[in-house]
Structures are given as C-alpha cells and as structure tokens.
Amino acid sequence: xxxxxxxxxxxxxxxxxxxxxxxxxxxxxxxxxxxxxxxxxxxxxxxxxxxxxxxxxxxxxxxxxxxxxxxxxxxxxxxxxxxxxxxxxxxxxxxxxxxxxxxxxxxxxxxxxxxxxxxxxxxxx
Amino acid sequence: xxxxxxxxxxxxxxxxxxxxxxxxxxxxxxxxxxxxxxxxxxxxxxxxxxxxxxxxxxxxxxxxxxxxxxxxxxxxxxxxxxxxxxxxxxxxxxxxxxxxxxxxxxxxxxxxxxxxxxxxxxxxxxxxxxxxxxxxxxxxxxxxxxxxxxxxxxxxxxxxxxxxxxxxxxxx
Numbered sequence: 001x002x003x004x005x006x007x008x009x010x011x012x013x014x015x016x017x018x019x020x021x022x023x024x025x026x027x028x029x030x031x032x033x034x035x036x037x038x039x040x041x042x043x044x045x046x047x048x049x050x051x052x053x054x055x056x057x058x059x060x061x062x063x064x065x066x067x068x069x070x071x072x073x074x075x076x077x078x079x080x081x082x083x084x085x086x087x088x089x090x091x092x093x094x095x096x097x098x099x100x101x102x103x104x105x106x107x108x109x110x111x112x113x114x115x116x117x118x119x120x121x122x123x124x125x
Numbered sequence: 126x127x128x129x130x131x132x133x134x135x136x137x138x139x140x141x142x143x144x145x146x147x148x149x150x151x152x153x154x155x156x157x158x159x160x161x162x163x164x165x166x167x168x169x170x171x172x173x174x175x176x177x178x179x180x181x182x183x184x185x186x187x188x189x190x191x192x193x194x195x196x197x198x199x200x201x202x203x204x205x206x207x208x209x210x211x212x213x214x215x216x217x218x219x220x221x222x223x224x225x226x227x228x229x230x231x232x233x234x235x236x237x238x239x240x241x242x243x244x245x246x247x248x249x250x251x252x253x254x255x256x257x258x259x260x261x262x263x264x265x266x267x268x269x270x271x272x273x274x275x276x277x278x279x280x281x282x283x284x285x286x287x288x289x290x291x292x293x294x295x296x297x
Contacts, residue, residue, distance in 0.1 A: 022151040024144065024166050025179045026271040029152060043152050046271045047180045051169055054195045056235040061199050066238070066266050086199055104159035105152055113270050114152060 023115035028068055031111045034103055041105035053087075062086050068113045144170055144181070179273050185229045207231045212248055213284065222284035 026046030034041045049058070058064045062083055064071050071083070078085035079096050087093045094101055144166035148155040153163075166180075173192050174183040187193045197205050208231050214223040230239075240246045243263060258265035259275060269275045 022145050022149065024150065025274075027150070027152055040154055040157060045166075047166060047170060047182070048164060050184065050195060050233075050271075051193045052195055054197050055233040056238060057196060057199055059238055060235040061203055100158040101162060102159075104154060104157040104163070106154045109152065 025115040027114045029105055029109045029111055029114060031109055035107060039099065039103040040107060041109050042102045043105045069111050178277060185232065188232055206236050214253060221282040221286055223281050224284050
C-alpha cells in the first residue's frame with residue numbers, strides 16, 4: 001500500500017503543472033567551446049527570437065539543425081555572416097563585437113536545452 | 126459552484142504570468158554585463174495571450190492575432206510555403222483522434238523542416254509512436270522542447286472518437 005502511494009505521489013509530482021522551472025522554456029546553453037576559450041557559455045533564448053522571427057528563418061534559411069549540439073558554429077562563421085551572423089552583424093541585431101550579450105551564461109553549464117515546465121524536453125526519458 | 130469557479134479562476138490567474146528574471150534563472154550569470162541590457166521575459170511575454178505551460182504564451186494565437194509579427198524570411202528570394210490542410214491520425218487507436226493542422230505549423234515552419242526526414246509527405250505513410258515522441262523524436266523534436274509540452278495530450282488528441290466519452294482534463 002505504502003509503495004503504491006509513493007508511486008502515485010511521484011507520478012503526481014511529475015505531472016503537476018506550475019512547478020518552478022527557472023530557465024525559460026526552450027532556452028539553450030551552448031558551451032562546446034566557449035569556456036575552453038575563456039568565455040562564458042552562450043544562452044540562446046527561443047522566446048526572444050520567435051517574437052521577432054519565425055522558426056523557418058533560422059531552421060531553414062540559416063541552416064540550424066533542430067537538435068541541440070548538432071550545429072558546429074564557430075565565431076569565425078558568425079563574423080563572416082553565417083548562422084547567428086546573418087542578423088548579428090550590427091545591422092539587424094547587435095554585432096559580434098558585443099561578446100558579453102550572448103556569452104552571458106553561468107560557468108560550468110553543459111550544452112543543452114533547458115526550461116521544461118513539465119516534460120523537461122527531449123532526452124529526459 | 127461560485128466558490129469552485131472562484132478557486133479555478135484564481136488558479137488560472139496564479140498560473141499566468143510568472144517568469145523568472147534573467148539574473149535568477151540559473152542560466153545567466155548574474156554578474157554578466159548582459160543583465161540590464163537583455164530584454165526580460167516578463168516584459169515581453171506578459172503582453173501576449175496567456176497559456177498555462179511552456180513559455181506561458183499561446184504562440185500560435187499571438188501570431189494569428191497580430192500580437193507579434195515575426196519575420197518569415199531574411200533572403201528576399203525565399204519562397205514562403207503555407208498549407209491549410211488538416212490531417213487526422215491515430216484513427217484506430219484508443220485515445221482521441223489526432224488532428225494535425227498544417228496551417229498552424231506552416232505559420233512558423235517550412236515544409237522542409239519536417240518533410241521528408243521526419244515524416245513522409247503522404248497521409249497514412251508514417252508510423253508515429255508516443256514512445257518515440259517522448260524521447261524527442263518525430264513531433265517530440267519540437268513538442269517538449271520549444272512548442273507546447275507533451276503533458277498537453279488533448280491539444281493533439283483533440284477529436285473525440287465516436288461512442289467514446291471525451292476525456293475530462295482538457296486544457297483548452
């Protein structure tokens with residue numbers, strides 16, 4: 001009986017809405033190279049970008065694959081106008097000289113997608 | 126009844142509109158010079174149609190009603206593909222039938238984002254599995270990560286099966 005109840009509580013706690021998820025849903029940490037090269041990890045916020053651009057702009061026109069870690073983006077590419085650099089060029093959005101605006105994450109964060117309110121996104125199961 | 130309604134209503138109000146400031150979100154470094162320059166989620170998201178999950182925003186509604194006007198392309202020559210065609214899936218299963226609206230999806234996405242590497246462009250030609258979806262494959266590439274999460278069963282399983290009662294816990 002006790003075991004049954006524990007399972008129920010566990011399942012309920014997983015399913016309860018409104019648990020405090022600190023990161024915003026869809027936030028991405030990019031830290032394949034940042035910290036090794038002495039910078040903070042990059043925090044990419046889907047919520048901020050989708051207010052301004054439809055998904056297809058980055059995931060079709062700019063060629064970002066829809067899987068965290070599958071895009072090998074280097075600063076040289078960005079400076080040359082590829083990937084983020086298509087907009088982050090000082091014209092549409094701030095340019096690559098504003099390092100700290102993107103490299104704004106806590107040190108030690110692994111690359112991944114964060115902020116799941118309930119399901120925590122792909123990879124949890 | 127009125128008391129119940131009041132409780133439900135207050136619950137909805139409490140659920141809407143709680144976004145962590147960037148400096149407290151456990152991702153941003155509070156000491157980063159970006160804090161104070163970057164837009165705060167609450168400032169942007171509190172003005173959009175409220176939801177109870179994800180970013181607490183009804184993103185499709187926000188776009189359809191013109192609360193936001195996200196750009197559809199950067200390159201002038203890019204063709205914008207919109208398709209207004211519903212696909213019914215899971216016709217023989219036990220859960221309510223899935224209505225997949227191409228329209229809501231192509232408002233955000235291009236055909237090539239899903240076809241054909243995730244789904245064949247052929248009705249009935251795809252074997253979908255909730256286990257796959259929960260592992261971040263198929264629909265789960267987006268749903269559970271950036272689009273409404275997989276706890277919202279009835280938003281996809283939305284068409285009642287003839288002769289079977291509609292499930293009770295139905296988020297709009």
